[in-house]
Amino acid sequence: GVGVSVHGHFRVATEKTVFAMPETAIGKWLFPDVGGGYFLPRLSGKIGYYLALTGCRLKGRDVLKVGIATHFVESEKLPALEKDLIALKSPSKEKIADLLNSYHMK
Numbered sequence: 001g002v003g004v005s006v007h008g009h010f011r012v013a014t015e016k017t018v019f020a021m022p023e024t025a026i027g028k029w030l031f032p033d034v035g036g037g038y039f040l041p042r043l044s045g046k047i048g049y050y051l052a053l054t055g056c057r058l059k060g061r062d063v064l065k066v067g068i069a070t071h072f073v074e075s076e077k078l079p080a081l082e083k084d085l086i087a088l089k090s091p092s093k094e095k096i097a098d099l100l101n102s103y104h105m106k
Contacts, residue, residue, distance in 0.1 A: 003035020006068060009093060010100055013069035014078065019058040021051065043067050071104045 002021055005011065013019075021036050040048035047066045050056065063069040073081055081103050088095055 003037075003039075006035060006039050010071065010096060011069045012071045012073050012081075012100065013060060013063040014073055014075040015060045016075050017060055017063050017069070019063045019068055020055070022055055039068075071100045072106075073100075073103045074105055077103055 002019065036052065040052045042048065043051075043066055051058070058066065058068070061072055064072045081099070084099055085091070085096070088099070
């Protein structure tokens with residue numbers, strides 16, 4: 001799912017988020033899917049290479065810190081966020097970004 005979902009414009013993580021590409025931890029014959037092969041080397045520093053080579057899992061805020069998530073929202077606030085997203089009269093990237101920013105925990 002990561003290879004597909006990571007290309008979305010907005011990616012929300014919570015304290016319960018676990019980012020993993022377990023296929024990379026299984027052995028030398030398995031490697032990230034085409035989506036992972038595209039975004040991992042583009043992460044800042046060498047963290048993408050580390051994740052691809054080790055299969056290391058990231059949790060919560062770390063997903064945001066490395067640039068995989070765009071926003072961090074406490075999981076207890078997700079129902080309210082969903083309600084507010086649905087209530088947007090004419091959703092646009094700007095309006096969605098503003099709403100996500102209002103829930104974003106720094």
